[in-house]
Amino acid sequence: MTLTPYSRPLTAEDAAHLLRRTSFGATDAQIRVLVGSDARTVARTLLSFDDAVAPNNPFDPAQAAAPGAGLQLIRARWLFEMLYGPHPLRERLTLLWSNHFVVGTDKVKNVPALTEYLSVLRKHAATPSFSAFALDVARTPAMLRYLDNDQNRNGKPNENFSRELLELFTTGIGNYTEDDVKEGARALSGWTFTGGRGNQKYLEASKFVFNPKQHDNGRKTYLGKTGNLTGEDVLALAAGHPATAVFVARKLHRAFVADAPAEAAVKGSAETFARTGGNIRAVLEELLSSEAFYASRAAVIRGPVDFIAAAVRSFGSPKMEPKQLLNLVQTAGRMGQLLLQPDTVKGWDGGREWINDTTLLGRMQLAAALSLGANAPTLDTPPTPLALLGTERAATAAALNGLSAKQRTYLMLISPEFQLA
Amino acid sequence: MPLDRRDFLKYSALAVAATSGMPGFLARAATQATGQKTLVVIQLTGGNDGLNTLIPYSNGAYYAARPTIAIPKKDVLTLGPDLGMHPSLKPLMGLWDAGQLAWMENIGYPNPNRSHFASMAIWHTADPTQAQAEGWIGRIAEKIGDPFCASNIGSSTPQALRAAEFSLPSIDAVDNFQVKLPAGLEGAFGAMLDAPRSGEADYLVRATRQMMSNTQKVQANVGKYKAGATYPEGKFATQLKDAARLIASGTGQRILYVSLGGFDTHAGQRGEQDELLATLASGLAAFQTDLERQGVAERVVVMGFSEFGRRVAENDSAGTDHGQGSVMFALGKGVKGGIHGDSPDLEDLSLGDIKYKQDFRGVYAGALTGWLGLNARDILGGDFKGPQWLA
Numbered sequence: 001m002t003l004t005p006y007s008r009p010l011t012a013e014d015a016a017h018l019l020r021r022t023s024f025g026a027t028d029a030q031i032r033v034l035v036g037s038d039a040r041t042v043a044r045t046l047l048s049f050d051d052a053v054a055p056n057n058p059f060d061p062a063q064a065a066a067p068g069a070g071l072q073l074i075r076a077r078w079l080f081e082m083l084y085g086p087h088p089l090r091e092r093l094t095l096l097w098s099n100h101f102v103v104g105t106d107k108v109k110n111v112p113a114l115t116e117y118l119s120v121l122r123k124h125a126a127t128p129s130f131s132a133f134a135l136d137v138a139r140t141p142a143m144l145r146y147l148d149n150d151q152n153r154n155g156k157p158n159e160n161f162s163r164e165l166l167e168l169f170t171t172g173i174g175n176y177t178e179d180d181v182k183e184g185a186r187a188l189s190g191w192t193f194t195g196g197r198g199n200q201k202y203l204e205a206s207k208f209v210f211n212p213k214q215h216d217n218g219r220k221t222y223l224g225k226t227g228n229l230t231g232e233d234v235l236a237l238a239a240g241h242p243a244t245a246v247f248v249a250r251k252l253h254r255a256f257v258a259d260a261p262a263e264a265a266v267k268g269s270a271e272t273f274a275r276t277g278g279n280i281r282a283v284l285e286e287l288l289s290s291e292a293f294y295a296s297r298a299a300v301i302r303g304p305v306d307f308i309a310a311a312v313r314s315f316g317s318p319k320m321e322p323k324q325l326l327n328l329v330q331t332a333g334r335m336g337q338l339l340l341q342p343d344t345v346k347g348w349d350g351g352r353e354w355i356n357d358t359t360l361l362g363r364m365q366l367a368a369a370l371s372l373g374a375n376a377p378t379l380d381t382p383p384t385p386l387a388l389l390g391t392e393r394a395a396t397a398a399a400l401n402g403l404s405a406k407q408r409t410y411l412m413l414i415s416p417e418f419q420l421a
Numbered sequence: 422m423p424l425d426r427r428d429f430l431k432y433s434a435l436a437v438a439a440t441s442g443m444p445g446f447l448a449r450a451a452t453q454a455t456g457q458k459t460l461v462v463i464q465l466t467g468g469n470d471g472l473n474t475l476i477p478y479s480n481g482a483y484y485a486a487r488p489t490i491a492i493p494k495k496d497v498l499t500l501g502p503d504l505g506m507h508p509s510l511k512p513l514m515g516l517w518d519a520g521q522l523a524w525m526e527n528i529g530y531p532n533p534n535r536s537h538f539a540s541m542a543i544w545h546t547a548d549p550t551q552a553q554a555e556g557w558i559g560r561i562a563e564k565i566g567d568p569f570c571a572s573n574i575g576s577s578t579p580q581a582l583r584a585a586e587f588s589l590p591s592i593d594a595v596d597n598f599q600v601k602l603p604a605g606l607e608g609a610f611g612a613m614l615d616a617p618r619s620g621e622a623d624y625l626v627r628a629t630r631q632m633m634s635n636t637q638k639v640q641a642n643v644g645k646y647k648a649g650a651t652y653p654e655g656k657f658a659t660q661l662k663d664a665a666r667l668i669a670s671g672t673g674q675r676i677l678y679v680s681l682g683g684f685d686t687h688a689g690q691r692g693e694q695d696e697l698l699a700t701l702a703s704g705l706a707a708f709q710t711d712l713e714r715q716g717v718a719e720r721v722v723v724m725g726f727s728e729f730g731r732r733v734a735e736n737d738s739a740g741t742d743h744g745q746g747s748v749m750f751a752l753g754k755g756v757k758g759g760i761h762g763d764s765p766d767l768e769d770l771s772l773g774d775i776k777y778k779q780d781f782r783g784v785y786a787g788a789l790t791g792w793l794g795l796n797a798r799d800i801l802g803g804d805f806k807g808p809q810w811l812a
Contacts, residue, residue, distance in 0.1 A: 148687045156737025160687045356578045356591035357632040395616030416625035
């Protein structure tokens, strides 16, 4: 079963829905331009991004004077791209993949390694081959370091990466045995990197190397296949496992359809994944032009980074001072999402877990700073209910009567409607 | 006029139930008696290595399995003929000497799971079959009908504190835990929340209303507190200080939850775990001193756990991989000090790991029944025997 296509021309609310899910958010004018378009054509256009980046990004991590500053600059450079870049869907997907193939700056602090990791995620954001993506990311020094595969040696395995590869990156739990974890580690032994080690060398580049002396050349059995398996074999077997199609499809549905996705629709995307050999672009093109996608409104609780990017993009991406942008990175952290540093390798669960007393207070403070605050960005045109709430008939609309433009913006930003996509 | 706890619950629960359709159990809150005792749960995230925490220093097999990372006998803080503590735990020796520190050995559960997330979920839900989505503390909130009976100190709510319909509060920093609505917007804000909604939008409105009542409650009380100890630097100690502040000012939570992460020591374990245990011990020692000065030490116990222990044999990265059985600890004046359980058997392992001999749910049952005066069976869904760790 594949997904049923959405066959009607897009209305303004359809277009607002599409752009809040795929582009963080958009202005009234950007939304209205899509009215009357065909869903498939729009999805294809959104997905046909190149490697163009936002001009004049003020943040250059290669200039960092200390390891901590390097991390802040990497985060700020990325946030700038989300707020001002020409391809918000590419950045939305990069954020999704950074929460799938997780590395954490609690352990990885090397600037070139993190920059390379992000560029691998961007390059494969809508990859035609999930397998090739998994292999590329597994060989980044950032991942090798984060999950200790650089320490995985013949006869003395370190299972950390091998376990998470199955549990979190490909098949998901319940589809492999403890023996698969151990055998996978043997096959991955000898994958390490050179350069860029130690806190003092935070600006030194590093590079993947295969060290044959530390590779276990013996027979292994992994996910039912036996032979002198290599790391490449293990990545291909895990990425190509039938359970991986469902596991990855569910992640995509959680990001783009609903916090609690319907399993039947997930299965539809999983079949497309399997049929196309793990072509993420094909899966997404079908998904973003499906009935299931357009029928599911206000079903994804926006995470902190999404909240920030949605507000700024709905404002028309007004200019902000570098210091303000650095503050936004920290604010997202206080609201529970410091870029590149989830609490664990599992990443952020999202959904209702974004919401608790402290994070709700953080959202209210941030909304005030972006609308009523002394340093709030200056807007030529105030954002409309369609841009911020996704609809012109929102329950919140009546409460806005008699307020100033800035007050209206504030109240809309703290409304449940804005906090949902 | 400050509200007392009972008035507050009555007010907030009725207001919330009347205006937002909060689950019925919240409306019952006002009818429930509240206890005076508080349990502080400490979560060591990542899988703390129990063998290098409570060290079987007289066992040759321990030193044979860990040529690089074993704690040399001369450095062990001796507690008995077989076991002693990691030297970083020195700040807790005073509590041990006073009989206020308990260690529980070989703790685990049937069919151990070596995934961080699955195992943590098992500890959070107290359900090794992983069938339950609600946390054990969330279930307490439902049973006693009190939406404010527990709080997490931190920015994200652990599964342990999740109930069916919502999460118990997370308080990141007590001083910032208040709503500051811009002037002139009170009416519009109320009207915005009052609009009819369903699904996730309704959930967000309910969460917002609950947050508003929780913040009012906390701010009405916390001004009274003045720290009675010098806490070390760092987030963990700061969170313990906030916990002491909430307890001393009588905000009324029965359970407070604090986490310390970073225990996933696959490589270079000595440096990492030594520092973490020092953070743990110095923070807890200050916390206990503070509680004494506040005059509330009699009514607080601390119970600590990690999602699993680690492999007995070290790996080639001077670290250890995920294991099974491990240790728990408890401290406070209400605790029966000592070591509860035997020194781990290093000759009889399960896949290279320590076998569990005591079910963690038995330790929880002690906290629930013996300390909080609740029916453990109702909350844990069964009768679990455990060590007698309470005085």
